[in-house]
Amino acid sequence: MPTPELLPCPFCGSTSLDAHRGYTEIATYQISCMNMGCECSTALWSKPEEAIDAWNRRAPGWTRIEDCPEEWKDGRLCVLKFIGSSILLARFKYCEFYEKEVWEDTTGRVVFNPDFVIPLPAGPEK
Numbered sequence: 001m002p003t004p005e006l007l008p009c010p011f012c013g014s015t016s017l018d019a020h021r022g023y024t025e026i027a028t029y030q031i032s033c034m035n036m037g038c039e040c041s042t043a044l045w046s047k048p049e050e051a052i053d054a055w056n057r058r059a060p061g062w063t064r065i066e067d068c069p070e071e072w073k074d075g076r077l078c079v080l081k082f083i084g085s086s087i088l089l090a091r092f093k094y095c096e097f098y099e100k101e102v103w104e105d106t107t108g109r110v111v112f113n114p115d116f117v118i119p120l121p122a123g124p125e126k
């Protein structure tokens, strides 16, 4: 089967990607980045085309946390991503307990060592 075009990894930019079938009783398909240390992958999908669509729908513009632009640290909601793990919403703000600015999730818990960040898009104007 010819491999449809896959966009580069939205996190590391790698084009070394693997489209593979999972090893469960139910047919599952997944796209994974093969760059060591990135470990980004889609969820499991029942059809290859669904996994490819999911991969290609990933938002561009993810930035390594250490390169986070200062304007994203103004208290706005951002999406944080951890290598090999899920994402969560957080904002950069001053924490009285740690006496410094930290990333806090929407429940007020401090988020340690996220790997990537992207600002949450603004909602539609009324």
Ligand SMILES: [Zn+2]
Pocket: 009, 010, 011, 012, 013, 014, 033, 034, 035, 038, 039, 040
């Ligand atoms: Zn990657």
